[in-house]
Amino acid sequence: MNVQKSKQAGLLALVGCMMVISTACGSNAETTTTASAAPAATKAAESAKPAEKKEVTVSLLTSQAKYKEAYKKIAQKLKDEEKITLDIQIVPDDQYYNLVKTKIATKEVPDILMNNAPSEYVTVDAPKNMVDLSNEPWVSRLANPNLLKADGKIYAMPVESSSFYSAAYYNKKVFKDLGLSEPQTYTEFLTLLETIKTKGNGITPIYMSDKDSWTTQIFMTIGLPVLLGDKAQSTWDKLLTNKMKWADIPEFKTILTNFTDLYTKGYVNKDHMTATFDNAKDALATGKTAMLYNGEWTVGDLLTKNNMASDNIGAFIVPFGDKQVMGTGAFVQGFFIPKDSKNVEAAKRVLNLISQPAYMNMYYAENPGSPGFKDVNGGNVHPAVKALVDKYITTNKYIAQVNDPMAFVSPIFPDLWQMYVDMTVQGGKTPDQVISAWDKKYADYMKQKAQPGF
Structure with missing residues (x-):
């Protein structure tokens, strides 16, 4: 990640x-040659003293x-x-x-x-x-x-x-009170969000902290390679050699559209443009939101910074494309x-x-x-994190996030993350506009770096 x-x-x-x-910090140098010099044993003892810090x-x-x-x-x-x-x-x-x-x-x-x-x-x-x-x-x-x-x-x-186990980290009490269970398909994930919205008495289904754009990007950073599946590596190779443009990847538009739908359907917090990751964890710990989408470090913060009860923290992967595959990162x-x-x-x-x-x-x-x-x-x-490792990492049901195979482009990724933010409700950009703007930014950068093929 x-x-x-x-x-x-x-x-x-x-x-x-x-x-x-x-x-x-050994002994000072002698200034005379008289017989009053310190005995050799004393000098040796002084030399053996630990150096002063x-x-x-x-x-x-x-x-x-x-x-x-x-x-x-x-x-x-x-x-x-x-x-x-x-x-x-x-x-x-x-x-x-x-x-x-x-x-x-x-x-x-x-x-x-x-x-x-x-x-x-x-x-x-x-x-x-x-x-x-x-x-x-x-x-x-x-x-x-x-x-x-x-x-x-x-x-x-x-x-x-190694790190980054992407998942929806959720409040178990909220799920229990609403009779919810972890989704196995993307349709079930959307149904889950709709249920929380309609029956949750004001509880935000999924909290977004778009002021911190590094959190915004995770949905796409993980969702795109999961949707690509076996085509992921060949896609990255073609992008890096200018044999393909981002606009040529239908899965890219799909994941951007899926992300935009979370906002247009009212599943996220209204203050998402000014909300931070710390706000997101506070909301989860207090039950103001049912879940947030991030990495396993979320759990440690919930326990130490937010005093959330350990047994109230759960996690499940978002089943992009109905796939039981977890996105992860080698960073x-x-x-x-x-x-x-x-x-x-x-x-x-x-x-x-x-x-x-x-x-x-x-x-x-x-x-x-x-x-x-x-x-x-x-x-x-934490059991929630261990379960993710046992179910997906140890069974090879995982795939690398975009940021790893495309690390060459990392200096301009923050610009892409901001484009994601600009695509949300207040931002008003469409997925097609984001893809077009990113393709231009990407090509200009690759030409500047004299990347072969550009």
Whole structure:
């Protein structure tokens, strides 16, 4: 699944802590040659003293969606034990991509920034702008090193080993009260939404957070490859070589039309244009909405940020085209170090510390999942998420989201996501208009990048 002007006033600073680089603190050099010199044994003892840790501050830039409360505990541990102050700067999701691009362009970068990997290697031009981390000590402990490589190099330290289980995460109490069950066909999914709309006493059937356009895109990012099925890979290949246009893909118009129908039929919240992902989780936890469509990280946030009862959280795939196939993504949340950072070595030290089980286990205790490191405890995975893995991942009933095979285009995907937002009721664009505008944007970009065939 894959998430790009500097608006410093929009940053929320959370002061945690960060490391200090060890420096030698051996005995001072002798200034005389008299017999009063310290005995050799004393000098040896002084040399054996542990190096003193100096205080240092390392900045970390992240978005609201990527930030987890566990990072505050990690930061406190860094400060207490390593004298490192981790200055965590949290940016609203709808500003993050543009802010990152602006900081890289102006070379006013943080010491560490979070982004998806490897899908965002292209977006940030990792070989040019990010530190090569291939030889860092934590690499040997990676659970899935090949996932992170581009041209044989690693530019981000992962949190997960892989991620993104797309599903409708729902409020079980709402479903029980209305006598609802998980749909097996797309028609049943629409019937489910209609039932909630007509009998739910004001409960929103499915909550959309279109202010955060990265959440808007998930319906299409997942729905299109599911509809394409066995034709998916050949479709991506033809798009990348200009042997096909997006307008030549009937499934693309189908998924855009399906998405638009959710709005025209009144199945989404009226304030969707100003609603954020945090608003969506609040609505689900309080029963104001029956479901939202997103990734498995939703569950961790519901439990830790919204205090939603664990046994009240359920999940089911949306059966696009009546297919029992789950869309997924081969990306992870990753820590990058910009080459223009003033604290590259300190940032490397921080990543190595955070990679250790003593730190990562703190994260997974609150956000259970699939760790990026073999020696880290992934915690107790929620039953709803485990059921998705057991039913679809372990049985090979899954397909990659658009963003992975089409990663070359990732720098302009946010423009497509905004087109999706513009297609909703207030936006007023039609699926055909979106497809036409995207085809032009896509072709212009590919020509600019001198992609063969364009």
